Amino acid sequence: xxxxxxxxxxxxxxxxxxxxxxxxxxxxxxxxxxxxxxxxxxxxxxxxxxxxxxxxxxxxxxxxxxxxxxxxxxxxxxxxxxxxxxxxxxxxxxxxxxxxxxxxxxxxxxxxxxxxxxxxxxxxxxxxxxxxxxxxxxxxxxxxxxxxxxxxxxxxxxxxxxxxxxxxxxxxxxxxxxxxxxxxxxxxxxxxxxxxxxxxxxxxxxxxxxxxxxxxxxxxxxxxxxxxxxxxxxxxxxxxxxxxxxxxxxxxxxxxxxxxxxxx
Amino acid sequence: xxxxxxxxxxxxxxxxxxxxxxxxxxxxxxxxxxxxxxxxxxxxxxxxxxxxxxxxxxxxxxxxxxxxxxxxxxxxxxxxxxxxxxxxxxxxxxxxxxxxxxxxxxxxxxxxxxxxxxxxxxxxxxxxxxxxxxxxxxxxxxxxxxxxxxxxxxxxxxxxxxxxxxxxxxxxxxxxxxxxxxxxxxxxxxxxx
Numbered sequence: 001x002x003x004x005x006x007x008x009x010x011x012x013x014x015x016x017x018x019x020x021x022x023x024x025x026x027x028x029x030x031x032x033x034x035x036x037x038x039x040x041x042x043x044x045x046x047x048x049x050x051x052x053x054x055x056x057x058x059x060x061x062x063x064x065x066x067x068x069x070x071x072x073x074x075x076x077x078x079x080x081x082x083x084x085x086x087x088x089x090x091x092x093x094x095x096x097x098x099x100x101x102x103x104x105x106x107x108x109x110x111x112x113x114x115x116x117x118x119x120x121x122x123x124x125x126x127x128x129x130x131x132x133x134x135x136x137x138x139x140x141x142x143x144x145x146x147x148x149x150x151x152x153x154x155x156x157x158x159x160x161x162x163x164x165x166x167x168x169x170x171x172x173x174x175x176x177x178x179x180x181x182x183x184x185x186x187x188x189x190x191x192x193x194x195x196x197x198x199x200x201x202x203x204x205x206x207x208x209x210x211x212x213x214x215x216x217x218x219x220x221x222x223x224x225x226x227x228x229x230x231x232x233x234x235x236x237x238x239x240x241x242x243x244x245x246x247x248x249x250x251x252x253x254x255x256x257x258x259x260x261x262x263x264x
Numbered sequence: 265x266x267x268x269x270x271x272x273x274x275x276x277x278x279x280x281x282x283x284x285x286x287x288x289x290x291x292x293x294x295x296x297x298x299x300x301x302x303x304x305x306x307x308x309x310x311x312x313x314x315x316x317x318x319x320x321x322x323x324x325x326x327x328x329x330x331x332x333x334x335x336x337x338x339x340x341x342x343x344x345x346x347x348x349x350x351x352x353x354x355x356x357x358x359x360x361x362x363x364x365x366x367x368x369x370x371x372x373x374x375x376x377x378x379x380x381x382x383x384x385x386x387x388x389x390x391x392x393x394x395x396x397x398x399x400x401x402x403x404x405x406x407x408x409x410x411x412x413x414x415x416x417x418x419x420x421x422x423x424x425x426x427x428x429x430x431x432x433x434x435x436x437x438x439x440x441x442x443x444x445x446x447x448x449x450x451x452x453x454x455x456x457x
Contacts, residue, residue: 008333012340015327019347026351030358 037066037089044085046077050154052175065090076100076174100174100189102158102167104149107199107262108142110163113213124148126183138212141184141202149178149187195248196241200260203236217260223252268399270456271392275403278456281379282411283442283449288379292412293438295370302416303409308370310405313383315352316345317401320384321394341384349375379408411449415442 042062049057053074055064064070065086072090073083079099119136121128125144128135135144143164150158150165157171158178165178169192179187186201198217202209206218219237224230231245232252239252239261253263279285282292288309295305320341328334353371356364364371374380383404387397418441422428428437 007331008336011327011331011333012336012343015323015340016343019343023347023350023354026354030354032357 035066038062040089041065041072041086044078044082044089045075046082048077048154048173048175050077050173050175050177052076052173052177099192101169101172101192102149102174102176102178102187103190103197104143104158104165104167105186105188105197105199105201106139106141106143106164107215107260108137108139108164108213109161112215113137113139113142129183139202139209139216140204140212141186141200142213142216143186144184148181148183152177152181191243193248194241194243194246196246196250196253196261196263198239198241198260199262200238203238205237209237215259218258220257222255222257223261226251226255267396271396271400272403274456275400276407276410277449277452280407280411280449280452281382281404282408283446284453285382286446287382288377288408291373291377291379292408292415293435293442296412296416296419296438299413299416299420302412305370305373306405306409306412309374309377309379309408310402312345312349312352312371312374313380313401313405313408314398316341316348316380316384317387317397318394319344319348321387321392321397324388337385337388338381341381345380345384346375379404411445414445418445 039062042059045058045062047058051057053061053070053076055061055070061070061074065072072086072092075082076099078085115136116138117136119128121131123146125135125146125148128144128146137144145160145163145165147158147160147165150160154175154177155171155173157168157173158165159168160166165187167178167187174189174192176189179185179189184201190197200209200213200215200217202213202216204212204216206220209216209218217238219234219239221234221239223239224232224234228249228251229245229247231242231247233240233242241252241261248263250263253261275281281287282289291305291309296302323340323344324334324337328337328340349371353364356371383401384397387400390396390400392400415438419438422437422441432440
């Protein structure tokens with residue numbers, strides 16, 4: 001009786017033990033020499049694995065930095081501190097990139113932009129857009145407000161307030177995962193110091209915009225004419241600000257007849 | 265000789281792993297989006313199947329049989345396959361980095377592929393000797409390669425189809441395609457016993 005239990009236990013246990021020993025020995029024998037700087041660089045990175053740098057994760061990015069395939073200042077979360085620390089590891093000086101934050105180019109709240117119909121389906125922007133044409137919002141370009149971006153954010157920096165997504169600039173790290181998640185593509189990464197922004201994405205003609213939203217850009221071009229630095233252009237019936245020319249003077253904000261340009 | 269031929273035809277066409285035994289379906293659907301990756305997966309499966317068949321044959325005939333604990337074969341084979349794949353991965357990583365890159369993620373994925381376990385269990389049930397076991401396993405792998413590359417080819421072309429109904433796009437049409445392929449392969453039934 002005891003033999004019938006003992007033999008299988010001993011033989012299989014022994015088999016497992018032998019395999020374990022072989023694998024253990026093999027892992028020593030076949031150890032790959034990795035560049036010792038890779039784990040050091042990896043330590044300086046925040047380890048959020050957000051993918052904001054454009055690599056698969058912090059490990060992949062650290063490898064790319066050491067092998068010289070990527071600059072050391074792509075990490076928005078680590079920011080200046082991480083870039084400097086990595087520079088110390090590699091023995092070179094690294095300048096931190098300008099921090100960026102996500103910005104939702106829409107201010108069509110429940111009051112300003114009405115719903116076309118009552119939507120009782122799945123509470124997901126992507127699903128709503130797939131199932132019900134362009135979604136319940138009257139403006140085809142506006143924020144649907146079901147918070148696909150909120151679900152993606154690892155830093156709790158984005159929330160849906162009054163029917164549209166709003167980014168908290170203090171918490172936002174600029175990783176860009178919300179921008180990738182937005183099915184309408186209305187979240188943009190802008191420099192953190194940029195306070196003047198166009199808060200609308202509508203490419204419709206002025207009259208059509210007026211019908212669906214009280215604060216949508218109608219493409220009148222008043223901002224472009226009044227900008228002292230020629231930083232604003234109107235294309236596809238919507239104003240664009242060239243952030244490299246803009247000085248945040250705020251003239252366009254005061255001139256805009258529909259208050260589609262904001263200074264926050 | 266005739267038996268070897270029978271095994272080859274049976275493993276590749278008649279009893280195709282995916283399309284008539286329905287083993288390894290998960291990876292069959294998962295990595296059949298592109299012909300390139302499908303090829304990689306198929307070759308990796310063939311490779312691991314061949315090695316696993318030899319190892320498990322040795323374990324079964326020299327450890328389980330003498331001790332009369334054949335009923336423990338499931339656990340023993342899983343142990344063998346998992347350890348083997350780990351070992352092979354380490355060796356390839358060191359000795360053949362090119363091949364390691366080509367296999368990529370597929371090698372560890374195969375560890376838990378039921379097709380591998382299926383192959384060694386069928387070997388055991390059929391009482392094949394070492395050579396036939398190896399032959400059967402390699403041909404089964406080739407059958408898997410054939411099936412997954414065929415599906416990947418079809419799926420690649422379907423991507424360009426404009427008038428596909430929205431509800432069928434992606435996985436649903438792939439499942440229907442796999443089903444039709446399976447029906448087509450059942451035409452080989454009766455070719456060999």
